[in-house]
Structures are given as C-alpha cells and as structure tokens.
Amino acid sequence: MKRILILVGILGIVSVLAPFAGPFVILLLAQVLVLGIMAMSVDLLLGYTGLPSLGQAAYLGVGAYLTAILATKYGIGLGWDFWLVVAAGMLSGAATAAFFGLFAIRASGVYFLMITLALGMCVWGLAYRWNSLTGGDNGINMRGRPKLGDLAFSNDLTFFYVVLGFFLASFFALQLLVSSPFGRSLVGIRERELRMRILGYNTWLHKYIAFVIAGAFGGLAGVLWAHLNGIVSPSDVILTTSVDALLMVVLGGSGTLVGGLIGATVVVFLREYLATLVQWWQYVLGAVYVLTILYLPGGIMALFKGGRR
Amino acid sequence: MDAKFWLIQTFNGVSYGALLFLLASGLTLIFGVMRIVNLSHGAYFLLGGYVALTVMKYTGSWLLALPVAALAIAVLGLIVERIFLRPLGFDPLRQVLLTVGFAFLFQQAALDIWGGDNLIIQPPPALSKSIVVGGLHLPVYRIFMIALAAAIGLALWFAMERTRMGAMVRATVDDAEMARGVGIDTSRVSMFIFALGAFLAALGGVIGGAFLGVYPGLDFEVLPIAFAVVIIGGMGSLAGAAIGSMLVGLADNFGKALFPEVAYFSLYAPMVLILAMKPTGLLGRE
Numbered sequence: 202m203k204r205i206l207i208l209v210g211i212l213g214i215v216s217v218l219a220p221f222a223g224p225f226v227i228l229l230l231a232q233v234l235v236l237g238i239m240a241m242s243v244d245l246l247l248g249y250t251g252l253p254s255l256g257q258a259a260y261l262g263v264g265a266y267l268t269a270i271l272a273t274k275y276g277i278g279l280g281w282d283f284w285l286v287v288a289a290g291m292l293s294g295a296a297t298a299a300f301f302g303l304f305a306i307r308a309s310g311v312y313f314l315m316i317t318l319a320l321g322m323c324v325w326g327l328a329y330r331w332n333s334l335t336g337g338d339n340g341i342n343m344r345g346r347p348k349l350g351d352l353a354f355s356n357d358l359t360f361f362y363v364v365l366g367f368f369l370a371s372f373f374a375l376q377l378l379v380s381s382p383f384g385r386s387l388v389g390i391r392e393r394e395l396r397m398r399i400l401g402y403n404t405w406l407h408k409y410i411a412f413v414i415a416g417a418f419g420g421l422a423g424v425l426w427a428h429l430n431g432i433v434s435p436s437d438v439i440l441t442t443s444v445d446a447l448l449m450v451v452l453g454g455s456g457t458l459v460g461g462l463i464g465a466t467v468v469v470f471l472r473e474y475l476a477t478l479v480q481w482w483q484y485v486l487g488a489v490y491v492l493t494i495l496y497l498p499g500g501i502m503a504l505f506k507g508g509r510r
Numbered sequence: 511m512d513a514k515f516w517l518i519q520t521f522n523g524v525s526y527g528a529l530l531f532l533l534a535s536g537l538t539l540i541f542g543v544m545r546i547v548n549l550s551h552g553a554y555f556l557l558g559g560y561v562a563l564t565v566m567k568y569t570g571s572w573l574l575a576l577p578v579a580a581l582a583i584a585v586l587g588l589i590v591e592r593i594f595l596r597p598l599g600f601d602p603l604r605q606v607l608l609t610v611g612f613a614f615l616f617q618q619a620a621l622d623i624w625g626g627d628n629l630i631i632q633p634p635p636a637l638s639k640s641i642v643v644g645g646l647h648l649p650v651y652r653i654f655m656i657a658l659a660a661a662i663g664l665a666l667w668f669a670m671e672r673t674r675m676g677a678m679v680r681a682t683v684d685d686a687e688m689a690r691g692v693g694i695d696t697s698r699v700s701m702f703i704f705a706l707g708a709f710l711a712a713l714g715g716v717i718g719g720a721f722l723g724v725y726p727g728l729d730f731e732v733l734p735i736a737f738a739v740v741i742i743g744g745m746g747s748l749a750g751a752a753i754g755s756m757l758v759g760l761a762d763n764f765g766k767a768l769f770p771e772v773a774y775f776s777l778y779a780p781m782v783l784i785l786a787m788k789p790t791g792l793l794g795r796e
Contacts, residue, residue: 253603304786311602312789314547315741319781322734326774333771440734444549444610451607483618490611491594494604 205376208459209369216365224357226474228429231361233462233469234368235425240449240461241375242418247447248456249379250411251391255314256301256321257446260416262328262438263297264290264423269341269433270334283347283354287424294420295413297324302412306405309394321443329435340434343427354428364425368462371418375458378414387411388456445472452493454502463501517646519763525652527759528659529722532714533732534739534751535666536707542683542746543703545602546595550609551711552733553616558583558712559724560624562631572634580713587708591701613729621726631719655717662710663752670748679703683746735762735777742781744794753792 219227239261246252268286271277278286301320308316328335335341346354354360378384389397390404398404427433449468453460471489475482497503537551562579566572590612598604632638633651640649670676681689682699690696715724722728739758743750758777765776784792 247603253606255606304782308785308789311541311545311547312745314602314606315737315745316782316785316789318547318734318737319741319778319785322738323775323778323782325734326778327772330773330775331771440730444607447603448607448610451603481618481622483614483621487611487613487615487618490607490614494598494608494611495594498601498604 204457204459208372208462212365212369216362219361220358225477227357227361229469229473231357231364231429232473233465234361234364235422235429236446236449236465236469237462238368238371238418238425239422239446240453240465241371241458242415242422243446244450244455244458244461245375245379245387245411245415245418247450248458248460249384249391250387250408251394252309252408252412253314253447254305254317254412254415255440255443255447256305256317256319256324257415257419258438258440258442259301259321259324260294260297260419261423261426261442262324262433263293264420265427265433265437266328266335266341266423267293267420268424268427269343272343272427273341279345279347281349283349287421290420290424291417292420294423295417298413298416298419299409301416302409306408306412318440318443321438321440325435325438325440328438335435338435340432340436343431343433346428346431360429364429367421367425371421372458372462375418379458383407383410448490448493450500452489452497452500454500457500457502460500460502467501514646515767519767520760521646521648521652523760523763524756525655525759526763527755527757528656529714529718530735530739530755530759531659531663531752532710532717533736534743534755535663535748536710537736538740538743538746538748538751539679539703540707541740543679543686544595544605544700545600546609546704547602547606548609548707549606549733550590550613550616551707551736552729552731553613553620554583554587554708554711555715555718555732556620556724556726556729557586557616558715559629559631559719559728560620560715561712562716562719563624563629563724566631572632575631576713576716579716580709583712583715584705584709588701588705591704595704596697596700617726617729624724626726628723628725629719630723631716633720651720658717659755662713663748666748675699675702738778738781741791742784744791747791747793750791750793 215230219230222230239257243254243257246254267290268278271286271289272279305313305316305320329338346360348354352359354363379387386397386402386407389402390407394404426437445468449464450461451464452467453462453464467489468486471482471486475485493500533551533555537548540546540548558579561582562575565575565578594608595605598608637651637654640647670679678689678694678699681694682696686696735758739751739754742757743752743754757780761777761780762773765773769776
C-alpha cells in the first residue's frame with residue numbers, strides 16, 4: 202500500500218513539474234510510461250506467474266500496427282473513435298496472445314522463454330516483409346495524433362498526461378488483479394505449480410488467462426507507442442524490445458509492478474538521453490545489465506525491501 | 511520455375527544451412543550442457559568476422575585469419591563463462607539477461623574498434639571461382655562451406671560419441687547432478703563447451719563474412735535464425751542442429767524466392783508448428 206502511495210506521489214510531482222521540462226524530456230517521460238505499461242504486463246507473467254516471456258514486443262507490435270493501419274488507411278482513431286482503437290488494440294493484443302498462448306503455455310522455464318522468442322520473431326517477420334500491409338522495413342508514418350474535441354494530442358505535454366492516465370489506469374487494474382484471489386493463485390503457481398494442481402486448480406487455464414491479459418496490456422502499450430512516435434516500424438517489434446522489457450522488470454524488481462516503471466525509467470533515460478550526451482552510452486547500458494544481474498538479483502525495489510526476494 | 515531454379519535454390523539453401531550449422535551447433539551444445547539461452551551468440555559470430563578482418567589486414571592471409579579469429583573468440587567466451595556466468599549458478603533468467611548485457615557491450619566495442627561500415631571478408635582466389643556442373647554455375651566458396659560444415663559436424667559427432675570428453679558432455683546433458691555424483695567435473699565441461707560454442711560461432715562469422723558481410727547489427731540478425739535452427743532441431747541435440755540448419759536454410763531460400771512477402775513468417779511458422787506438436791523440438795529430449 203505504501204508502495205502505491207509513493208508511486209502516485211512521485212508521478213504527481215513529475216506531472217506537476219512536466220510543463221517546465223524541455224520538449225525532449227517530456228517525450229522521454231511519455232516513453233517511460235508507455236514502456237512501463239509493457240513492463241508491467243511482462244511482470245504479470247514473470248513476477249507473478251513465473252513465466253519469463255521473451256516475446257512481449259509481439260503484442261506491442263500488433264497494437265501499434267493496428268493503430269497505424271487504421272489511422273493511415275481508413276482514417277479511424279483520430280477523433281473520438283480513438284477510444285475504439287484503444288479497445289481494438291487491447292483486443293488484438295489479447296487475441297494474438299490467446300492464439301500464441303496455445304503454443305507457449307504448454308512449456309515452462311527456459312522452453313517458455315524460447316517459444317515466446319520464436320513467436321515474437323514470427324510477428325517481426327511479418328512486419329518486416331509484408332510490405333503491402335506494414336510498409337516493410339520503412340514502417341508506417343502516421344499523420345498526426347488524435348484530436349478529441351478541443352483536446353489535441355499533438356501537443357506533447359497533453360499527450361504525456363493522456364499516457365499518464367492510461368498508465369495509472371493500467372497500474373490500478375493490474376494491482377487489483379494481482380491482489381485478487383486469481384492473482385494469489387498465480388503466485389501459488391509460480392511457487393509450486395504441482396501443489397496447486399493437486400489442490401484442484403486448473404493451472405494451465407490460470408497461466409493462459411494471465412498470458413492473454415498481459416497480451417491485452419501489451420496491445421494497449423502499442424496503441425500509445427504508435428501515436429507517441431508517429432511511426433511504426435519493424436524495429437519496434439524486434440527482439441531487443443522484448444529483451445528490454447524483461448530487463449526493465451528484473452532491473453526494477455519483479456513481482457512488484459512498480460519495478461517495471463523504475464526499470465523503464467532507467468533503460469529509457471540511458472538509451473535515449475545518455476545517447477545524446479556521449480558516444481559510449483551502450484557501455485553503460487550493458488554494464489547496468491551485467492551489474493544488476495550479478496549484484497541486484499531482486500532489482501532496485503529490493504533496496505527498499507519491497508521486492509520479492 | 512524450371513528444374514534449374516529448383517536445383518540452384520536447393521544448393522543455395524543447403525550451403526546457407528551449412529553456415530547456420532556452424533552457428534547453431536555451438537548454441538545447442540551450450541544450451542544442452544548449461545541450460546543457458548545464450549543471447550550473445552550472435553556477438554561471437556560478429557566478433558569472429560571482425561577479428562579475422564584485422565588479422566587479414568596485417569598478414570593478408572585468410573587461411574591464418576580463420577583459426578586465429580576462432581581461437582581468440584573462444585578465449586573471450588572462456589573468460590565470460592568463468593568470471594560472469596559460472597558464479598550465477600543455475601538461474602536461466604539471470605543468465606539470459608547477463609548474455610544480453612554482454613551482447614550490448616560487444617556490439618558497442620565492435621563499433622568503436624572497427625567502425626560502422628559494411629565490410630566484406632575476401633576469401634582467397636582459389637575459393638572465389640565457380641565451377642560448372644551439369645549446366646549450373648556453382649560457386650566454389652559455397653561448396654567449401656558445405657564441406658567444412660560437414661567436416662566439423664563429423665568431428666563434433668565423433669568427439670561426442672567416441673571420446674571420454676564427449677561421454678562426459680553427454681552425461682552432463684542428460685543429468686548434470688548425476689554426472690557430478692559419479693565424479694565428472696561439470697564445471698569444467700561447461701567451460702569447455704562454452705568456449706567451443708564461441709569458437710564455432712566465430713568460425714561461422716569468418717566464413718559467413720564473405721557473403722553476409724560484417725557490419726553492426728549483424729549479431730542480432732543472425733541470432734534469431736540460429737535460435738530457429740536450435741528450436742526446430744531440439745535444444746541440446748547436435749543431430750537436431752544439423753537437420754534444423756538444413757530445414758531453415760532451405761525454408762529461408764525458398765521462402766524468399768517463392769513468397770517474398772511472408773518470407774520470415776515461412777521461416778518461423780514451421781518452427782512454431784513443430785513446437786506445438788513436440789515442445790522439445792524434433793530430436794530434443796525432456
């Protein structure tokens with residue numbers, strides 16, 4: 202509970218200070234929040250269910266491409282029907298996960314990691330090669346963000362607040378989910394799947410539902426990601442995006458939800474902000490990976506005793 | 511779409527598969543012995559190519575560059591395994607993320623040392639010709655690739671099936687705990703296998719540098735394809751890696767030639783299908 206209050210407090214301070222930040226920093230903050238949603242969806246799988254997904258970029262990609270295609274080819278989603286696209290993005294993410302889950306949930310541990318990686322690569326392959334639909338390597342350039350009545354998302358600050366709203370909604374929804382009886386049984390599956398099965402839980406179904414929900418939030422992140430960047434390309438769906446999401450969770454602390462946001466902050470600012478300052482930013486990112494894994498197995502949250510280890 | 515087209519595409523597919531075998535055999539051995547999903551495997555492939563370029567720059571000898579690059583990268587792999595991977599013990603997720611960290615570090619180091627240009631490793635003139643067989647022009651280099659992969663495949667098979675070290679490796683793959691119980695130093699086996707994997711990847715990087723080129727980003731381009739091979743063939747199985755590389759090599763070539771729009775999909779979709787039917791891959795064991 203304290204954790205949630207601190208999170209809301211920090212986000213409150215950030216949102217008050219945001220108007221005074223430079224345009225670049227505002228964009229980065231919005232990126233942090235969008236990737237934070239994706240990281241939380243990974244955390245639902247990794248931290249609560251014990252499923253290390255290495256293909257979460259697939260759902261982000263499905264949501265993002267859907268948004269871009271609807272907007273550029275059919276002009277849908279640029280007015281009040283933006284909400285329709287949000288719903289469609291979540292549904293498409295969930296549907297993709299529902300299909301992929303049939304293959305993935307059978308496996309566990311390292312095998313789950315490999316299968317989700319393979320599934321993620323399928324989506325990347327389609328995005329990269331299916332020129333007529335996805336624009337191939339060049340991707341799809343969006344023509345401006347939605348405008349809901351007087352509220353124009355084209356203003357970066359406005360869009361930041363919109364993204365913040367979506368982040369908070371996702372956070373509370375997921376928080377509710379993991380503290381529900383369903384969420385508690387997911388943790389039970391993480392700890393001792395066999396015991397849960399003996400107790401009469403349908404563990405496959407539990408994991409499957411968690412997988413689909415994670416896909417839905419991945420899709421939501423995709424919708425926002427498309428509008429944030431104004432372009433959707435195969436590089437959004439690439440393996441590195443999935444790996445980053447996983448790292449964000451481990452870096453921040455898995456099984457905490459908040460950890461995903463902390464991890465996203467560190468990774469985005471290292472990747473994007475430091476890159477504008479120095480040439481050797483990637484050494485720092487690599488070193489952060491290595492050092493976290495070696496010395497901070499419980500992630501940054503473990504420093505505040507909130508982590509699960 | 512005559513017979514010639516099919517023959518040439520098959521030949522190209524098989525020779526590409528030969529290259530994939532070099533990359534994937536190490537990956538599958540590492541997975542089998544250490545249960546590590548090694549995401550820095552592509553980086554070893556790339557670094558192998560770069561080191562070979564440097565050796566060729568100073569000595570001009572491609573024949574010398576091949577073993578020197580492979581050995582140098584094997585030593586690098588050895589160091590990473592000893593200092594960083596070993597202390598983690600058995601924790602797949604942390605090991606995976608650690609190898610990603612190294613993949614990024616190596617990527618940046620390669621960019622700083624060798625720059626961002628797309629470089630080509632020029633094979634010796636004797637291998638750059640092509641011969642005509644039954645009206646088909648076949649590059650000698652691709653024939654050499656197939657021969658080399660076959661030779662290495664046979665050597666690996668022999669080492670695994672007929673030597674003491676191979677028996678120790680197989681025992682570790684089957685049941686590491688039991689292997690330790692009968693006195694096998696599994697830590698040394700892991701060290702050996704990781705170095706061997708890096709060696710093979712670097713060898714592939716030098717060989718592949720002649721037609722794929724050597725450039726930043728190549729590491730993460732070849733990695734998923736190597737994983738496709740390993741997943742299809744069965745993780746930890748050498749024979750599986752051989753079958754998998756042929757399948758992927760052919761699927762990739764025919765996919766790109768026949769259905770360019772869904773080429774990568776035609777590569778990864780069969781993999782998903784195989785996994786759906788047999789989660790451990792064609793020749794993998796539980």
